[in-house]
Amino acid sequence: MIEHSRQALVGAFGARYVSLAIADIDELSVSNFALLSTADFEQPMQAVERYLASIPRCPDKVSLALAGTVEGDAATFTHRDWKLSRNDVRAATRADHVCLVNDIEASALVLPNLSAYDLTELHAGAAVPYGNKAVMMAGAAVGIAGLVRADKEWAPVVGEGGFQRFVPTRDDLAELGAGFLAGRYVACDDIFTGAGLAALYAALVAKAKVPPKSSGAKQIAAAGLSGEDPVAARALQIMATWLGRVAGDIALLYGARGGLYLGGGLVANIIPALQTGHFREAFESRGERSAYIAKVPVRVIKTAADAGLRGAAIAIARSLSSHGAAHRPVARAAS
Template sequence: MVEHSRQALVGAFGARYVSLAIADIDELSVSNFALLSTADFEQPMQAVERYLASVPRCPNKVSLALAGTVEGDAATFTYRNWKLSRNDVRAATRADHVCLINDVEASALVLPNLSAYDLHELHAGTPVPYGNKAVLMSGAAVGIAGLVRADKDWVPVVGEGGFLRFVPTDDDLAELGDGFLAEPYIACDDVFTGAGLAALYQALASKAKVKGKSSGAKQIAAFGLSGEDPLATRALQIMATWLGRVAGDIALLYGARGGLYMGGGLIANIIPALQTGHFREAFESRGDRSAYVARLPVKVIKTAADAGLRGAAIAMARSLPSHALAPRPTARAAY
């Protein structure tokens, strides 16, 4: 049997879901895709073991992107009481090469390799070749990272951006009421998620003293975009404004002249709401730096781009002794 030495088992462990696939680490294409729920497993490698039962073989390379902290040969998950080591991965997969990487770092790594097919353009801007890039991932949790050029490599810069403080304005509180996320410290993680959209919608309903027609983030997004529920439409307008505020701050922080990229389930599902002007106005409202921000490209990463998985594949390629940056993708994901 021919050993497909440039294939790897790749995974992306988020706050609620696990994506797993087989990747070509040169072309950055993925196949045998599977989506699992983290709630179904007591330990992360149980998800990998279930996946491996569905594929003919496991490549000798495994790269996992995870929502958590990677230190040396071990990782600690942020949203699950899980720990993972490279030896755990080797024991379950018999892989010769194992790579662990933070999930937002993986999403940042893939930015230069995304094609027009992978992206939805919100604003073309004027990109600067090799200019800094920034990414805001918003789904079940929030992740923020920058990507800077160093010599011939792209270097991700990742922190704990999901825990940045979010401060509603007086006008926000006047419309929503004091009960909206009434906590001493409101983090971006509390706001820019499905749960945050649901809390925003419920606050609007409570302030209007009506019973909401929608339940759950997916229905709120669907009814808001269709106009079927005016409260849901207003919730999306506010969310777009807030995303614009935070995205503009991130773009300034990283000097994202190469582009500001946004992704994750929440953002990908409300793209029409981000095109209404609420996002753009808030994004560009930067005082003396408004003209600077107006030149920055803004793009949304489509969910089918598999950013986390392909970023994990790039991380694997970089970890090998024959490290060479992956080329721009020439093949698309196969499901």
């Protein structure tokens, strides 16, 4: 980092993991990265305190992106019985400036700053300069957001997309069995996660009346990609199709002519399955709007891109700007 650079402690609290680092909020670079498990802590600031013990000093700025709801100076976590306030952060870090931001909002904010090194391209499309963008993060949970250009700024649009209903088709149920996730509201959160992949695999095994060869989402993904487990391979084909359907819906909803981005652990583990025709066909199958959707670029955010941490850095840079600071991170050319 350059001398006199503006540094901040940045963090991303997900459903299962906490990532923490020191960021240059102008260059959007991160260092001193650490990954911790949320299960190891009773309160969120315990994770930050453990991290602080491993670095020489804490910057006077802190920005935390979290899976939950941020209202005013306080936040409530979705996947843990945790609450957090800016005063809690100040007490632990002695920071002068604290920013709390929803994790999917942070992921949306960083989209214009992602380079080719941060992304795996699934479909080149024909991006519209400063066109709307959308992101779907699928890992331990699902988050969906849009990013629209408002005057000279990018404005994130965040909802509760992970809770939107997912409806299998008749063909899906014919292959999986009518009992697949039957009897309850099935949301994207139930499908596009490691648990969702495991449930899909279990349904295929039961329908085929064969013993399972794989267990757990990572093993199912690895066995399916290698071809050593044909049922796992079929599960990945179906998951790629389902992701294509929902991603296409998201792209239409947000008019994402600037690009549709996929991220999260589930997606990162099955990229080769998404590079087949199953995803692309489902994504573009839109009737008379197929030509429109075919122009939407589709990219996967690599885990090494540190999207949540860099998004948190952008969030605090914006917060400082609103308080009169002059500098802002410079977005790379939209692609």
